[in-house]
Amino acid sequence: MHGLLALSALHYAYLHPQEQKKWDIISVHHQSIALRFFALRLSAINKDNCEAYFWLATLIYLVSMCCVAHNERLGRSVSLNEVSQSFMLLHGVRGILSYQPIEVWREHGGPLGSLLRTPVLSRRDYLSLPFQKRLDAVTVLAREVPAMFSEVINPQSVCVLAVESMRRVHQLCKSNDENPSGPWGWPSSLPPMFIEMIGNRHPTALVILAHYLALTRPYEQGNWLFRGWSATVMGLVDEALDNNWQPWIHWPKRSVMERINIDDMEG
Structure with a gap:
């Protein structure tokens, strides 16, 4: 829930720049809670609860990317450390997928099913691009x-x-x-x-x-x-x-x- 609230607050701040500071503070609060919750429960992830943790980790990753993208507007300072941390978060999201067969994840359909299907290259000369x-x-x-x-x-x-x-x-x-x-x-x-x-x-x-x-x-x-x-x-x-x-x-x-x-x- 806190991951979703953190992202929602950032979106509201984006849509209502006159209230940006207030909602950015709210987002930071929920982001901190979500990160702490996730970090303390990494060892508890299993095939029964992995889907909930997958969505939480995805939300935390999206918030981290958004904070880098909008740092100037939000008045936050960022560094290459934040970039590498975002990349490591995505590694964590990918790691959670291993808790159950990929076919089970694909059964959800929708955007997730599309993302997890095996990509196929069309026949064309790419090397000359x-x-x-x-x-x-x-x-x-x-x-x-x-x-x-x-x-x-x-x-x-x-x-x-x-x-x-x-x-x-x-x-x-x-x-x-x-x-x-x-x-x-x-x-x-x-x-x-x-x-x-x-x-x-x-x-x-x-x-x-x-x-x-x-x-x-x-x-x-x-x-x-x-x-x-x-x-x-x-x-x-x-x-x-x-x-x-x-x-x-x-x-x-x-x-x-x-x-x-x-x-x-x-x-």
């Missing part, structure tokens, strides 16, 4: 990350995995096959180490994140929750990277700030 070509260059950068190859999961491997996962997400978004989640599911596919690298401001991880922001921007339209998220996070990435790394984000930054579709740009 400008964004795919741009990801080729980012993959080369990812392979330059120093790593101890005695560990399978290392900074280089998780960066490469993040880029390849984004490549597929872009292909699904461009496919004729409907993709209800758009690009928003990408963070759930990321290795936890990569999410930590974002929070720690690792430059290669931030370059990869910047390209994801360019991919998500068109999907914010018509969605009050996420509107402005890509531009906000792009500002955080821009601030975190020094001059040596700025050329790497010029391409996605231009796409986000000038609202140019990624496949209308030169790769």
